[in-house]
Amino acid sequence: MTTTGTATTEAAPAPAASAPAASVPATPRPGPPPRPRPRILLASTAGSVAALLLLVAVGTVLDQPLLIPPLAASMALVAGAPDLPLSQPRSVVGGQLLSALTGFAVLAVAGPGLWGAAVAGGLALGVMMLARTPHSPAAATAVIVALQSPPLWSFLGLLALASLLLVVVGLGSARATGRTYPAYWF
Numbered sequence: 808m809t810t811t812g813t814a815t816t817e818a819a820p821a822p823a824a825s826a827p828a829a830s831v832p833a834t835p836r837p838g839p840p841p842r843p844r845p846r847i848l849l850a851s852t853a854g855s856v857a858a859l860l861l862l863v864a865v866g867t868v869l870d871q872p873l874l875i876p877p878l879a880a881s882m883a884l885v886a887g888a889p890d891l892p893l894s895q896p897r898s899v900v901g902g903q904l905l906s907a908l909t910g911f912a913v914l915a916v917a918g919p920g921l922w923g924a925a926v927a928g929g930l931a932l933g934v935m936m937l938a939r940t941p942h943s944p945a946a947a948t949a950v951i952v953a954l955q956s957p958p959l960w961s962f963l964g965l966l967a968l969a970s971l972l973l974v975v976v977g978l979g980s981a982r983a984t985g986r987t988y989p990a991y992w993f
Contacts, residue, residue, distance in 0.1 A: 854980025880944035902942025910952025
């Protein structure tokens with residue numbers, strides 16, 4: 808107890824050494840995404856398979872390969888996550904074409920090879936960000952161009968066709984599942 812003037816106050820007891828400090832509630836970590844409804848799962852998977860088979864069929868008719876790994880990843884985004892900015896037509900088509908052009912630009916400066924492919928893949932991200940066409944699978948397209956040195960105009964034409972086909976199948980898949988696609992075009 809302490810006395811000051813006429814008032815007497817009691818000192819607060821010292822905290823016990825073993826008393827826990829006031830804890831801040833931890834922010835819960837997000838868990839995995841929810842399991843999709845069976846209808847959406849089946850329609851999205853069927854749409855993805857149909858789109859990739861369509862690329863193979865059109866490529867066979869044209870006697871040119873249309874199915875390349877980055878396009879399979881693009882279709883997975885369009886069918887599986889149609890609401891994401893990465894899945895929108897602007898990003899699918901624009902991202903693929905801009906990344907291919909980036910790969911061709913690096914190819915013109917550095918020639919084909921692994922070093923140039925690494926630079927092309929990285930630069931493709933910056934180009935897509937600048938153009939507001941984010942599409943992560945397209946960075947792999949830049950790598951393919953820088954490694955394989957395909958003919959410019961035929962590659963770009965086939966890539967545009969393939970990207971547009973993915974968007975069209977994405978539209979049909981969204982209608983079948985009752986989802987909205989695209990969220991925006993441009």
